[in-house]
Each structure stands twice: as structure tokens, then as C-alpha cells.
Amino acid sequence: MNVIPPEPVPSLSEEDLLVQRLRDRDESAMTLFYDRYSAALYGVIMRIVKKEEEAEDVLQESMVKIWNSFGSYDAGKGRLFTWVMNVCRNLAIDKIRSRQYRVGSRTQPLEDSAAVREPASPTFRPEHIGLQEMTKQLNPDQQQVVDMLYFGGYTQSEVAEELNLPLGTVKTRARAAIKVLSKLIR
Amino acid sequence: MDTQQYIESGILEEYALGILSDAERSEVERLAAIHPEIRHELDVIVMGLDAYAEAHSITPPADMRERVLTGWQQAIRQQDSEKDTNPVVPFTAEPTPTPQPVAVTLPPVSAPAPEPVVRPISSAPEPVQAQAPARGFGWLMAASVALLLSLGGNYVLYNRWQHTQSELFAVQNEQARFAATQQASQKLMTTQRQELAVLRDEQFRHVTLAGTPAAPTAKARVLYNPATRAVYVDVRSLPAPPAGKQYQLWALDKGKPVDAGVLAATTAAGEGLQQMKDIASAQAFAMTVENVGGSPTPTLSTMTVVGNI
Numbered sequence: 001m002n003v004i005p006p007e008p009v010p011s012l013s014e015e016d017l018l019v020q021r022l023r024d025r026d027e028s029a030m031t032l033f034y035d036r037y038s039a040a041l042y043g044v045i046m047r048i049v050k051k052e053e054e055a056e057d058v059l060q061e062s063m064v065k066i067w068n069s070f071g072s073y074d075a076g077k078g079r080l081f082t083w084v085m086n087v088c089r090n091l092a093i094d095k096i097r098s099r100q101y102r103v104g105s106r107t108q109p110l111e112d113s114a115a116v117r118e119p120a121s122p123t124f125r126p127e128h129i130g131l132q133e134m135t136k137q138l139n140p141d142q143q144q145v146v147d148m149l150y151f152g153g154y155t156q157s158e159v160a161e162e163l164n165l166p167l168g169t170v171k172t173r174a175r176a177a178i179k180v181l182s183k184l185i186r
Numbered sequence: 187m188d189t190q191q192y193i194e195s196g197i198l199e200e201y202a203l204g205i206l207s208d209a210e211r212s213e214v215e216r217l218a219a220i221h222p223e224i225r226h227e228l229d230v231i232v233m234g235l236d237a238y239a240e241a242h243s244i245t246p247p248a249d250m251r252e253r254v255l256t257g258w259q260q261a262i263r264q265q266d267s268e269k270d271t272n273p274v275v276p277f278t279a280e281p282t283p284t285p286q287p288v289a290v291t292l293p294p295v296s297a298p299a300p301e302p303v304v305r306p307i308s309s310a311p312e313p314v315q316a317q318a319p320a321r322g323f324g325w326l327m328a329a330s331v332a333l334l335l336s337l338g339g340n341y342v343l344y345n346r347w348q349h350t351q352s353e354l355f356a357v358q359n360e361q362a363r364f365a366a367t368q369q370a371s372q373k374l375m376t377t378q379r380q381e382l383a384v385l386r387d388e389q390f391r392h393v394t395l396a397g398t399p400a401a402p403t404a405k406a407r408v409l410y411n412p413a414t415r416a417v418y419v420d421v422r423s424l425p426a427p428p429a430g431k432q433y434q435l436w437a438l439d440k441g442k443p444v445d446a447g448v449l450a451a452t453t454a455a456g457e458g459l460q461q462m463k464d465i466a467s468a469q470a471f472a473m474t475v476e477n478v479g480g481s482p483t484p485t486l487s488t489m490t491v492v493g494n495i
Contacts, residue, residue, distance in 0.1 A: 182234030
């Protein structure tokens with residue numbers, strides 16, 4: 001598995017240009033889009049679904065959704081990266097939920113999700129220095145909470161229930177974790 | 187308002203994680219639009235999470251690029267053709283309401299957007315679950331349609347190929363026929379040029395062979411060049427030989443008949459000159475009717491034409 005440092009997020013002007021081309025329904029812009037974002041999106045999707053075939057499906061479905069729904073993207077409210085990452089994250093989480101649904105365990109919908117409980121599968125070992133640095137700054141409790149929220153699709157209440165913690169503690173940890181991450185890039 | 191307190195409340199982090207309700211989300215966006223310090227704080231938080239997400243980057247396998255881009259393109263083409271037949275399905279960038287039965291909530295970076303592209307993760311898993319098999323079916327349908335289109339395309343291309351191939355054969359036949367005709371013309375022209383040369387050549391003696399009492403209307407001519415020994419025959423009129431028979435030319439040298447070769451049917455019919463065997467010396471020429479292939483000695487009773495040099 002190739003793990004490379006992430007591409008620097010495109011500068012505003014590059015991103016603006018891409019957004020403009022996508023607005024203009026320029027199909028060739030999706031090739032550029034893939035080249036720019038696929039590593040970041042695929043990494044997060046893999047982090048959630050764990051399986052390469054499913055990750056590929058989710059990435060493709062995400063691109064269809066991004067293309068179809070591009071009219072609802074508002075550049076004034078956030079970066080393209082954030083928006084497309086959220087599209088992918090949602091579809092990936094849908095995927096693992098439908099997987100659980102298919103095996104028929106509706107009474108235990110989320111608890112068994114290996115994607116959520118474990119930091120990563122044995123095949124997933126991002127050696128990326130950025131991730132190591134980031135996780136070094138987070139204490140394990142904080143990371144667990146932020147991962148469950150961000151990659152697992154849990155609500156804070158579900159996290160509290162799952163970890164048998166007061167809701168307030170979960171909120172505090174989540175907030176603290178994100179503050180740490182934000183400080184790293186400040 | 188106390189923006190610092192608002193920032194400290196933790197709601198911005200929840201916004202970035204996508205775990206707020208629609209109302210809370212709208213409120214955050216409204217306040218961020220009004221207060222630059224909230225906007226700034228929100229941007230920093232979002233970028234922090236983005237960086238965390240990006241830190242998980244994995245370069246996809248190289249061969250995935252082609253598959254995903256092709257699959258994407260087929261999917262949107264499929265939608266386009268569906269849209270053409272069913273205008274109810276929206277596929278434009280226009281914020282038209284969509285009939286998609288997904289949990290109706292809002293994208294995190296979008297105001298009351300019509301399409302639930304990005305919704306809080308926490309929102310009702312049931313519709314997602316209920317929808318999942320349908321989506322699988324949708325993909326199956328898309329794949330089936332793509333396969334059918336592909337088969338149809340192949341059929342059309344195969345037919346075109348077949349058609350092209352038969353056209354090619356026809357053209358090749360035409361070309362071969364033309365080449366043969368051209369070759370024949372060339373040969374005929376060469377022959378006639380040679381004949382003309384013979385007829386113009388003053389070294390050739392023109393020997394008129396007149397019909398015998400057996401064939402009074404028969405008439406032929408021999409062109410003989412004693413220097414080169416070349417002999418040509420030129421038939422004006424000869425009775426058609428009986429079946430299995432052929433005209434044979436004889437040179438008479440000092441009363442002795444010398445075989446000068448048999449006449450081709452075309453020559454006997456008067457179509458042109460025919461070069462015969464070389465003759466060293468002759469005083470007269472005659473033709474008899476012999477068995478096909480000729481005889482070593484002439485059958486004198488069948489002599490048709492004769493003439494002295």
C-alpha cells in the first residue's frame with residue numbers, strides 16, 4: 001500500500017478555478033479533481049470502509065454525487081475540500097451501515113463496527129508523518145472520541161453510551177481534540 | 187453577543203464534525219456570516235479537521251484512476267439519457283428539489299440547500315439502511331443497462347464491420363477485374379503493334395493463298411521474311427474446320443511440304459496475324475485440314491488454300 005504525504009491543499013485560486021469549471025459542467029475538470037483529491041478522499045474512505053473494492057465504489061459514487069449536487073456547494077461557506085470530504089465521509093459511513101443492515105443485526109447496529117472500535121485494520125498502516133505528529137499531540141481518549149465522531153458516524157450521545165461516559169465528558173474530549181488539531185495548523 | 191463565549195461553547199467543533207441539527211447548523215452559519223471572529227475560528231477548526239482527514243491520505247492504486255473516472259462518466263451519461271426520457275429526475279446544477287427520499291437535512295457548508303448531499307452523520311440511520319438495497323439495485327440496473335448498451339453498440343459495430351468488409355471485397359474484385367481488363371488491353375495493343383510492324387515491314391513478302399476447288403471462297407495470306415525466316419499467317423476467309431480438325435500451314439520447299447505449324451481457332455476465324463514456325467526456305471505455302479495438333483505430313487485431299495511466292 002502506497003502511503004505518501006498528502007498533496008498540499010490547492011491554493012484558493014486553483015480551487016476557485018476548479019470550482020468554476022465544475023460549475024460550468026466541464027467533465028474534464030473531474031479528471032483534475034481526481035488527481036487533486038483522490039488520495040485524501042480514498043484515504044478517509046479506506047479508514048472507514050477498510051475494503052479496497054468498497055472504497056473504490058464509494059469514491060466513484062461520491063464523484064457522481066459531487067457532480068450531480070455541485071449546485072448546492074456554496075464556496076462562501078467553506079472550502080471545496082471540506083465539502084467533498086463530507087460527501088465521501090457520509091457515503092462511506094452509509095456503506096458500513098448498509099453492510100451491517102445486510103447481515104441483519106439491527107439490534108446492534110453500531111457496536112460491532114470494527115471500523116469504529118479499532119484505530120485501523122492491520123492492512124491499514126499509514127506511515128504518514130503528518131498523521132503520526134497529529135496523533136502524538138492527541139491523547140488516546142481524545143483521539144478515540146474524535147475518530148468515532150468523524151470516521152464512525154457516531155453522535156456524541158452514542159459515543160457516551162458506547163464508552164460509558166457522561167455526555168459532557170465526550171463533548172469536552174471532542175472539543176479538546178479538535179482544538180489540538182486546529183492549533184497544529186494555525 | 188459574547189462571541190468569545192460562543193466560540194468556547196464547542197458548537198463550532200460540533201459543526202465541523204457534522205453532528206449538529208439543521209437549525210443549529212443554520213444558526214452557526216448565520217453568526218459566522220455576521221461575526222468575523224466566529225468565521226475565523228470556524229475556519230480554523232474546519233481546517234484542523236480537514237488536515238486530520240488529509241493526514242490519512244492513501245494514494246489509490248494506479249489502475250483505479252481509469253476505472254473510477256470511466257465509471258463516473260458512464261454513471262452521469264446514464265443519468266443524462268434517463269433525464270431525456272424522464273424529465274422528473276433533476277440532473278442540473280439548479281437547486282431544484284429532488285424526490286430522493288434521503289434523510290432531509292442540510293449540507294454542513296450549505297444553507298437551505300435542496301439536495302441532501304452532505305447531512306449530519308447522526309441523522310436517522312434507518313432511511314439510509316432502507317435505501318441501501320435500493321442503491322445496490324440501482325447500480326445493478328445501471329450496470330445492466332450499460333451492458334445492454336455495450337451489447338447494442340457491439341452489434342452495430344459488428345454489422346458495420348461486416349458491411350465494410352463486404353464492400354472491401356467488392357472493391358477488391360472490381361479492382362482485379364479492371365486490372366485483368368487493362369492487362370488484356372495491353373496485350374492486345376502489343377500484339378496489334380507487332381502485327382502492324384510486320385505488315386509495314388518491307389522485308390516481308392506477302393503471299394496470297396487462294397481457295398482450291400474444294401473451298402473456292404477461301405482466302406488467306408502468308409507474310410514471309412526469308413532473311414529472318416519469320417512466317418505469319420493472316421486469314422481472310424476459311425470454312426470452319428470440322429470438329430476435332432484444325433488448319434495446318436505447310437511450306438513447300440522444292441516440292442517437299444514442311445510443317446509450319448497449326449492455326450489457332452481465332453486465327454482461322456480471321457481475328458489477326460499468327461506467327462508460325464520459322465521456315466528457312468519456301469517457294470509456296472498451303473493449308474490443309476488435319477487432326478487437332480497437326481500431322482507430320484499433309485493430307486493433300488483436304489488442301490484448302492495454296493499460293494506461290
